[in-house]
Amino acid sequence: MMIRNKDNLGIYVHIPYCQQKCHYCDFLSFDGCDESEYESYALALVKEIGMAKDSFSNHKVDTIFIGGGTPSIFPLPLMQKIVQALYESFNLDKDAEFTIESNPKTLSYDKIRGYKDLGINRISLGVQSLEEKTLALLGRIHDEKDVYENVNQIRRAGFTNLNLDIMFAIPNQRVSSLMDTLEKVVRLGPEHVSFYSLILEENTKMHTMFQSGIIQEIDEDTDREMYWRGIRYLEDNHFGHYEISNLACPHKECQHNLKYWSFEDYLGFGLGAHSFIDGKRFSNETNLNHYLENAENNRSQVLWQHQNTEEDNISEYIFTGLRKRAGLCMIDFENLFKISIDRIFGKEINRLIKDRLLLIEGEKIKLTEKGIDLSNRVMSEFILDK
């Protein structure tokens, strides 16, 4: 199968550490670790990156995303080593988007300035809310003022591409308090906003609070009101809604995230990192000790892999593509798979259009607003049997 932008590659680097685990978090991250542990991990990462060197010499890397966890928890010299390893092993496009994820209170002006010097050109800041009560409930380590301070520092260091993560449907949150947060966000003037609802995951502190009745889940009607009012407000303030949970000023869409939704290649490094290369999905070791041992013994970190079948490719192409507000292009689909989408899913598409979940605009097929609310339902229609 033909993959578009065959020579381009996105890189993801996972830093699984935080100062303190948030109450809602079930991601692969650890808190309460010291700098020596950070260092062993960084060295293992450098080794993993080095081992990939020869396999991708023909690729041009056009996005890098250092995510977590909280990558900004690492001392600058460690981050320098990791970034250095990336530069040594890959050909970086001169216009590449290079993002680091960070959390307020783990940043300083010097650190941010250091990122700039390393060639990082986009910072994603985990704000979540600008309301003290809500921040406390989420178990965030920062307050509203920390956010303002860090945003100022980021701007002062010369960053012109900033994302703020904002969460809604947080227990006890009111629509009005969300709108307050969004007003403040707009005043802060980021180029990009990630806007997503809290999901109560099992084995989190928040889930325990929920089970013991201390907090209640936001009902679906309020959840949807928050979502759509938030989206409309941000749209009114010149953000474009380009993906279910992402908005951006013109030309500031996150190129790395778009790779996930556009069926493009990406390579992940670090604990539990996922990759998609030439139609093959694979992911890394998720046990930290095993990860470190593998690195020590120069073993591969790949724990799981799956060569996509054509059916997998078709299903994934559609359900990832539908996350984009622009939808997916039926002509691109046909060029890629040598069969029209109608031939495979005509019946499903017609039903979904009739149910007002999908709509067709020119060559594009996309979710309606109702389709966004029920997107899992829509997307599951495009899963092909094995």
Added chain:
Amino acid sequence: MSSTQEYIRNFCIIAHIDHGKSTLADRMIEKTGSVASRDMREQFLDNMDIERERGITIKLQTTRMKYKAKDGQEYIFNLIDTPGHVDFNYEVSRSLAACEGAILVVDATQGVEAQTLANVYLAMEENLEIVPVINKIDLASARIEEVKNEIEEILGIDTENAPLISAKEGLNIEDVLEAIAKYIPAPKGDKSAPLKALIFDSFYDNYKGVTVYCRIMDGSVKKGDRIKMMATKKTYEVTETGYFIPAPTSVDKLDTGSVGYLTASIKQISDARVGDTITLADNPTKEPLKGYKKVIPMVYCGIYPAEGEKYENVRDALEKLQVNDAAFVFEAETSVALGFGFRCGFLGLLHMEIIQERLEREFDLSIIATSPSVIYKVTKTDGTVELIQNPTNLPPVSEISFIEEPIVKANIMVPNMYVGSIMELCQERRGIMHNMEYIDENRVILHYDMPLNEVIYDFFDALKSKTKGYGSLDYELKGYSKSNLVKLDVLLNKELVDAFSMIVHESKAQSRGKFVCEKLKEVIPRHMFAIPIQASIGTKVIARETVKPMRKDVLAKCYGGDISRKKKLLEKQKEGKKRMRQFGQVEVPQEAFTAVLKYDDKK
């Protein structure tokens, strides 16, 4: 095998579930050396998985044993095992008719139970010599003397010489064998008379056709004889005769008084019906044996292939089951909601459950079973009478003059402390109490007349639940009685789903309708639109619930390019959808059909 009629002993074992019938049978087989103990499976006689799991015997197994008694004589013992459940009363009565005696096994910790009573009465009707045996005497909670008194008082059976045993530990098994030789009479019967043999069981296999289990009452039968089934009038040539030891072992002929099998290229189990008399085609006996009747199903339900299951597979499986089960009937039917399927008739609820389970386990089929129904007699305004076993076929109200429903005589045995709550339960199920008998200071038998349609829903589950498992029930059909019955329909999203329709008493319609609506609300997933669930009688809605529409089903976060996690979720969602039945716009999970039948403790 050269034993004369005088030394043959034909007997069965009567016991309540779990009282140790199968274990005792195993020990006897072991003791007489019929099977080397290393070849024994646990409980040799119960050879169906479902029976093993439930600890009850449904299908008969027969075993011939040789026993050298203390009097120096060698005896032939024919153990004829009997099914242990009320649904199979007729089969029990026919295997009893093949015996001269019965061993009554009573659990020393439990005492006499309703099921035991019913079978002992059957044995008494057949004039069998009853040998009581007290089992499980090794247990600390054994109360031997009390149980002996119970047997004497309730059943009027002398227990003075009753063997006290532990089948599990193999204790005093010899006493049982001696008692059989000593107390059970030898079979009567005239060797020189024309052949007269009783069919008490049969099974089918692909190679030999039907194997008939029979007891020779008069005369003898051998290979090459032309035989005739007196009820079905069919004739066959015998291809083999033999004994079960317990594996089938062929012999030259079966003589008067003996128990064995014959094969005769019989194609269907329904051609060799239990209770029928076998005689010689050319030299027939004058009168057939008494007591033959064609078994009639009492409970019906629809069985349909579940989504993705083939109609033909279900049909083939039903045919295979029927070959071995003359009491099970089925015919094709169509449901608007479920498509093509079958109307199936059973002896009772357990029989129904067994067939359903066998379809799922042995044949690996995925099926939907509709609410069980009894047979109603509907007298129409034009004077004609229709028998209705599918609620969908009930004529319009305007054409009905009156409806009659089957009534059973139910005997319910419960510990004292539960009498109040069971009487309440029976009353709630429209039962009419006749009397109450005290078995001892702790236990009571309640005699009720109850509509069968109340018994088949969830009565047994309710009884068990309300008595912590100690209550037991047996019932037999008493007759039909006029009743104020209505058809309760269920509408999903304003559309009638015929598979949910049921016939209920008018006084129960409201609560039943409410229950069904509530249950369906629990199991039907939310859709994009609100789904009204209504229960109605005719056009009148008597209960209503609504499944609220789904407003949100979206996963916002896709973490670090982990597409596989998201895909798994979508696959699961799609898989769940496959197990749904589509009724108009509404998707209903398969479990909805059983959910509306289940007894609910909280109610």
